[in-house]
Amino acid sequence: MDLKQPAMAGTLESSDIQVTVVPNPGGGIAIELDSPVKAQFGDAIRDTVRAVLAEFGVEEARVQLLDQGALDCVIRARMQCAVCRAAQISYDWSREDRRP
Amino acid sequence: MTHSGLKRTSLYAGGSSPGKLLEARFYHEDCLVYDLEDSVAPAEKDAARFLVYQAVRWHRPPDKYVLIRVNGLYSPYLEEDLEMAVRARPDAIRLPKVEHAEEVRRIDARISAIEETAGIAVGQTELWCNIESALGAVNAKEIAAASPRVAALALGAEDYTASMGALRSKAGWEIFYARMQVLEACRLAGISAQDAVFSDFQDEAGLREDLTMTRGLGFDGKTVIHPRQIDLVNAAFSPTPKEIRNALRVLEALEEGERNHTGVVVVDGSMVDKPMERRARTVLAQAKAAGLWKEEG
Secondary structure (H helix, E strand, C coil): CCCCCCEEEECCCCEEEEEEECCCCCCEEEEEEEEEHHHHHHHHHHHHHHHHHEEEEECCCEEEEEECCHHHHHHHHHHHCCCHHHHCCCCCCCHHHHHC | CCCCCCCCEEEEEEEECHHHHHHHHHHHCCEEECCCCCCCCCCHHHHHHHHHHHHHHHHHCCCEEEEEEEECCCCCCCHHHHHHHHHHHEEEEEECCCCCHHHHHHHHHHHHHHHHHCCCCCCCCCEEEEEEEEEEEEEHHHHHHHCCEEEEEEEEEEHHHHHHHEEEECCCCCHHHHHHHHHHHHHCCCCEEEEECCCCCCHHHHHHHHHHHCCCCHCCCEECHHHHHHHHCCCCCCCCCHHHHHHHHHHHHHHHHCCCCCCCCCCCCCCCHHHHHHHHHHHHHHHHHCCCCCCCC
16 A cells, blocks of 8 residues: 555654654565664564554554553554555454454 | 452543543542543544544443443544444543434434444443433423333433523522432432532532432432542432331241241331332442341351
8 A cells, every 4th residue: 555645643652652654665564763762662662553554554654752651552543643644544443353 | 359249439531631530440430431522622523533443442441331422422433432332432421412302213223223234242331321401301201111121211310400590599599490300310310310410529518418419319320520529429319227128127027928928017107018128128239239247148
């Protein structure tokens, strides 16, 4: 799936994460992470971001993450929202029916 | 741990703030309402849906009755709210500003279709209908009976008062009639009756007075506006030690009467009739659910 515009989701409040997703034609996936727990959870956060991008079939995106200690479920929610906004689509909730 | 079945307190958690969604799990409210409506700005409705879905579907508090309040029945957000909310599998969806039974039937049909597509048992998702206008209050009986999904009616006093051109007061006389309309509708339909919020969360004495009246009228619980109201409201809608003792005496007297083949059972000079027995059993069921009494054996 192609991203059409830069988009943002989330805030800089505690327990949240601000995600910015930008189209990156020809550049693959590039992730920039700023987090107080980068040393412990940096790899896990990046894995979640890559997993969400893969679920949407996004192969070219630059993702900037300003983490304030968000849980995995919050990172996932913010990423889903940012990708939908960047792709200018409404989420198809029936996709959740196929999730184990 | 599973939900106790009590619905004494309902606390709203704003759907756009991860911090608030997390925090709300740790209070003692019986019912946690994840909100997509008033607490979420129009530009953040999509973001709130994703957050609430994650919170309810994958991380719901196991000891609470979980609800999602969707946006208004005629808002452009409702359809997608329902698509998400049903799939998140809350105990109930809370509908704002319900005024007609037909609206409930329309939502019921939509929920059934989504449940079927998603592989969820049809009928599993309950409905709480907020009664927030004079028209809603007048139609409360039909609304309560509009679908087997309707598990509670909840009075929304601020909008109701505005619809009546009345002024909101702490004494609450301007909502007394609506309280009775909602309560009567709930009792006829056999569902839970939920009272309106007491807005001044710093006025503990005022809240106590309000609770004395609404508990006495027969409500089952109340929506709270602030976590500091939870313990007071929970206590008000729980049986007192005296009520529990009385209920036990009534049931013991009935058992003794049965053993001795006594036709009429008397406790403290009053004949124990069916309504007294029913009240005693309700008190003990509530006390048990609240952890205030344990059945022997």
